Amino acid sequence: MKLVNAVRSEVTKLTSTRLWWVLAIIMVVYVAFCSGGLAAIFAGVGTRANGPTLPDDQLPRLVYSFATSVGYVFPVLLGALAVTSEFRFQSLTPTFLAQPRRGIVLAGKAITLLIAGAVFGVLALIGSIGAGGGVLAGFGIDTQLATGDIWAFVGRSILAMALWAAIGVGLGTLVPSQVAAIVIVLAFTQFLEPLLRFGASLTDWSAQIAQFLPGSASDALVGGSVFTIASPGGGTGVGLEWWQGGLVLAAIAVVATVIGYVTSWRRDVS
Amino acid sequence: MPSGVPIEFTELTKSFGHVQAVSDLSLTVEPGQVTGFLGPNGAGKTTTLRMLLGLVQPTSGSATFGGTPYSKLDSPLATVGASLEAASFHPGRSARNHLAVYAQAAGLPKTAPDAALEKVGLSGYANRRVGGYSLGMRQRLGLAFALLGDPGVLVLDEPINGLDPEGIKWIRLLLRSMAAEGRTVLISSHLLSEVQQTVDDVVIISHGKLVHRGELSSLDVSDSKQVQVNADDKDRLAEVIRAAGFEVSNLRSGVLVENAEAAVIGRLAFEAGIPLTALSQKRTGLEESFLTLVGEEGSL
Numbered sequence: 001m002k003l004v005n006a007v008r009s010e011v012t013k014l015t016s017t018r019l020w021w022v023l024a025i026i027m028v029v030y031v032a033f034c035s036g037g038l039a040a041i042f043a044g045v046g047t048r049a050n051g052p053t054l055p056d057d058q059l060p061r062l063v064y065s066f067a068t069s070v071g072y073v074f075p076v077l078l079g080a081l082a083v084t085s086e087f088r089f090q091s092l093t094p095t096f097l098a099q100p101r102r103g104i105v106l107a108g109k110a111i112t113l114l115i116a117g118a119v120f121g122v123l124a125l126i127g128s129i130g131a132g133g134g135v136l137a138g139f140g141i142d143t144q145l146a147t148g149d150i151w152a153f154v155g156r157s158i159l160a161m162a163l164w165a166a167i168g169v170g171l172g173t174l175v176p177s178q179v180a181a182i183v184i185v186l187a188f189t190q191f192l193e194p195l196l197r198f199g200a201s202l203t204d205w206s207a208q209i210a211q212f213l214p215g216s217a218s219d220a221l222v223g224g225s226v227f228t229i230a231s232p233g234g235g236t237g238v239g240l241e242w243w244q245g246g247l248v249l250a251a252i253a254v255v256a257t258v259i260g261y262v263t264s265w266r267r268d269v270s
Numbered sequence: 271m272p273s274g275v276p277i278e279f280t281e282l283t284k285s286f287g288h289v290q291a292v293s294d295l296s297l298t299v300e301p302g303q304v305t306g307f308l309g310p311n312g313a314g315k316t317t318t319l320r321m322l323l324g325l326v327q328p329t330s331g332s333a334t335f336g337g338t339p340y341s342k343l344d345s346p347l348a349t350v351g352a353s354l355e356a357a358s359f360h361p362g363r364s365a366r367n368h369l370a371v372y373a374q375a376a377g378l379p380k381t382a383p384d385a386a387l388e389k390v391g392l393s394g395y396a397n398r399r400v401g402g403y404s405l406g407m408r409q410r411l412g413l414a415f416a417l418l419g420d421p422g423v424l425v426l427d428e429p430i431n432g433l434d435p436e437g438i439k440w441i442r443l444l445l446r447s448m449a450a451e452g453r454t455v456l457i458s459s460h461l462l463s464e465v466q467q468t469v470d471d472v473v474i475i476s477h478g479k480l481v482h483r484g485e486l487s488s489l490d491v492s493d494s495k496q497v498q499v500n501a502d503d504k505d506r507l508a509e510v511i512r513a514a515g516f517e518v519s520n521l522r523s524g525v526l527v528e529n530a531e532a533a534v535i536g537r538l539a540f541e542a543g544i545p546l547t548a549l550s551q552k553r554t555g556l557e558e559s560f561l562t563l564v565g566e567e568g569s570l
Contacts, residue, residue, distance in 0.1 A: 001377070009375035016367035017360055085360060093325060093358040094415055098375040100324045100341040105375075269325040270317070 006099055006108025010082075014116055019081060024120060027074035028127040035066040035132030043139035060144040061153055061223070063132035067124035068157050068222045072164045072215075073189045074124070075117040079168020080185055082113055083260075084178035092269050106265055110169050110257060117165025121158035129154075153223055156242055160221045163246065166253035167214065173260020189215070211240050214252055220245030272348070272422035274301030274454035275336030277322065282331035284317055284478075291317045292478040294331070299456050299473070301422070304449045306469035306486075307458040310564050314478035315458045316354070319427050323352050335423055347376040351416030352425040358412075361401025365392055365411055368400055369418060378419050386414040391440075405432035413441070423454040430457075430464050442468045462489075462560045476564040489559045497535045500524025500548040510542045511535060524548055 014020055042059055086092045099105050133143040144150045168185070175181045193215045200210030210216055220240040240248065277299040284292045292314040299305045309315050320326040322333040324340035332339060335350055343349050359368050369383035387393050390410040395403070400411065409432050416424055424445070430438055445468055449455045459465045462472075472489060474482040482489070500523055501507040508525045512518050516535075517528040524547075527535055532551040539546050 005375055005377045009371050012367060012371045012374055013360075013363075016364065016371070017362040019362075089360045090355070090358040091360055093354050094372050095375065096325055097323060097352055098347055098372040100343070100346055108375075268320070268327060270320060 002099065002101070002104050003108060003111075006104050007111050009098070010108045010112035011115075014078075014082060014112060019085075020078060020116065023074050023078055024123050027071050027120065028123050030127075031066050031071045031124045032127035032131035034070050035063050035128035036135050038066065039063045039132040039135035039139075043136055043141055056141050057144075059141060060133070060136060061150065063136065064125065064128045064150070064153070065157070065219075065222055066132065067121065067128040068160050068218060071120070071124035071128075072161060072218060073185065075113075075120045075161050075165035076168040076171070076185050076189065077182065078116060078120065079113045079165040079170075080172040080175075080181045081168075081178065082109060083169055083172025084176055084181045087176040087264075088178045090269075096269060102265055103261070106169075106173070106257065106261055110166050110253075113165040113169050114162045117162035117168075118158050120165065121161030124161065125154055125157055156246075157222050159246060160218050160249065163221075163249040163253055164218065167249065167256060170253050170256025170260055173265050174256055174263065176264045212248055214249060216240075217245040217248035217252075221249060272420055273452050274422040275349075276300055277333070277335055277423065277425075277454060277456060278337070279318070279322070279333045280331055282318065282321060282333050283329045284314075284321060284326065285329045290478050292321070292328075292475075295475070295478070295480055296331075297473060297480060297483055299454060300471075301454040302449060302452050303470040304445050304455040304457065304468055305471040305473060306462075306465045307456055307473050307475075308462055308465070308560065308564075309458075309460065309475040311460050313460075313475050313564070315460075315475065316427055317478075318475070319352075319354065319425060319456075319458060322425065323350070323354075325354075345376065345419065347372065347378060347419035347421065349419070349421055350423045350425060351419060351421035352427075353412035353416040353429060354427045355412075359400050359408075362399055364397045365400055365403075365414070366396040368411070369414060372415065373418055376419060382418050383414075386417045389417050390414045406434055406437050409433055409437070421453075424448060424456065426455075426457045428458055428460070430459060430468075438464075462557055466556060474560065474563050481563050486556070489556045489563075495529060495531065496552040497527040497530045497532050498524055498548065498550050498552055499527060499532075499535050499539070499546060501539065501544050501546050503544060506542075507539060507544050507546075510538055510544065514538055526552075 039059070086095060095105055096102060129145070133145060136143050171185065172181055175184060193213055197210055197213060197216055200206035211220065217240060221242050223242055279295050279297050282292055282295040283290065295318060307315055317326060321328045322340065335343065340346060340350065365387060366383050369386055373382040384393070384396065387396050390413050392407065392410050392414060395407065400408070403411065409429065413426070413429060416426060429441060433441060445455050445457065449470070457465060457468070466486070469486055472482065472484065472486055473480065498521065499507065504524060508518050508520070511525070511527055516530055519526045532549055536546065536549050
């Protein structure tokens with residue numbers, strides 16, 4: 001009951017400020033732009049005689065996967081900000097007065113952000129399938145929306161986005177400074193990890209390690225993205241099963257949150 | 271009507287490194303009255319209250335509400351209402367949502383936020399973002415949070431700070447009536463004069479230690495009394511009083527007589543045929559005693 005109350009409270013927290021829908025709008029526009037753009041390029045190239053082409057049966061999933069491959073940073077940010085704003089605005093004081101059992105508060109926040117991440121996943125997929133699928137259909141390519149495979153992929157993408165938001169919560173507790181958390185999210189997701197994945201894919205042993213990077217695990221869970229296909233070693237079969245990818249993401253979220261609980265959440269609030 | 275329980279501090283101590291912010295504080299705050307928790311800035315008031323509310327872990331000792339620590343209370347907001355600083359809220363959230371967040375977390379009825387806003391006179395601003403609130407409105411919102419669960423115990427840190435004169439009068443009446451209903455009311459302040467008209471009992475700490483505990487009147491311990499008196503012929507007046515054996519010093523308007531009663535000085539002047547233009551008894555006030563208690567620096 002207390003946990004249910006905590007989740008209700010966190011849902012109100014999340015929905016009663018502007019942050020979530022501002023992030024959601026930016027995400028949907030960004031994802032739609034990428035999916036639509038890539039669909040247009042490949043479909044356009046594919047209809048001409050020469051140039052790099054993808055088989056038409058792989059293209060839709062690649063296009064739709066922009067929902068997670070570029071969209072995942074948004075649930076991470078949402079999760080991280082949900083925690084850091086509590087530190088920044090000193091709202092941990094009333095929060096812990098209303099529920100002194102701090103573990104319940106953090107669990108409530110993690111559950112709420114899993115839900116919010118799933119909602120972000122649905123919105124991002126509407127963006128990628130809407131824009132990308134629309135373009136593909138315009139070029140006369142099968143959108144595969146009638147196949148069960150694509151809907152399993154959609155389900156796994158939603159799960160990935162939910163887990164990303166939970167990772168954001170973990171990161172926020174590890175790095176309570178709002179500015180630092182935002183910088184880390186952007187630097188890691190937009191720069192460091194893509195670079196690491198590309199570099200690691202050059203040799204076999206490093207690729208073995210790199211498959212546990214969160215982005216790789218996410219791609220494994222979802223089942224392919226522009227990174228796995230574009231990387232030199234991407235097609236070599238190094239990679240986790242989808243459920244292993246999901247477990248890696250969940251483990252990262254749990255470990256980060258537990259460490260953050262000890263290092264920041266449990267501390268004196270003054 | 272929720273009844274108050276006593277607040278008990280037992281050998282409460284908090285050290286930050288080598289600094290003892292609060293040392294060995296033991297006292298009981300009784301229901302049915304308003305207790306002022308006084309001390310200069312940095313005396314350890316806020317740290318003490320945060321330990322009481324489970325936000326800061328004591329180094330040793332304990333603080334409880336009728337024997338139960340805050341973190342073990344069944345329904346904390348319905349037992350204890352607390353307001354710590356005026357700025358613990360997200361500026362982008364409306365007052366109603368701000369309160370709804372905590373009412374939900376505490377499992378309070380849906381009507382609690384609006385009822386609390388009504389009590390503090392913020393109903394008309396319920397949907398406005400808190401970021402646009404004035405300091406006085408933030409104080410009222412902080413109080414609304416404290417009243418959310420209609421608790422039997424109120425713990426308020428500097429609740430009067432930032433209120434306009436009308437607000438001060440209002441909060442005085444509110445706190446007095448809460449105490450009259452049998453609730454426990456503990457309010458902190460660094461200014462005795464701010465709470466002088468509100469409190470029955472005072473607890474004074476300085477450098478983290480309890481220095482005085484008792485009824486407000488117990489502070490008025492000084493025997494020294496002064497009389498300020500003036501006449502057109504100020505010099506002759508001073509002469510007459512000095513001749514009667516009093517210690518006299520010159521003020522810009524009139525003279526100050528040490529250890530005297532106004533009646534005695536008035537008679538002296540009358541007998542000497544000096545018409546007085548002013549005569550008043552001065553007492554070394556509560557504030558003086560307070561300053562003496564909290565030490566030399568008295569950074570008030």
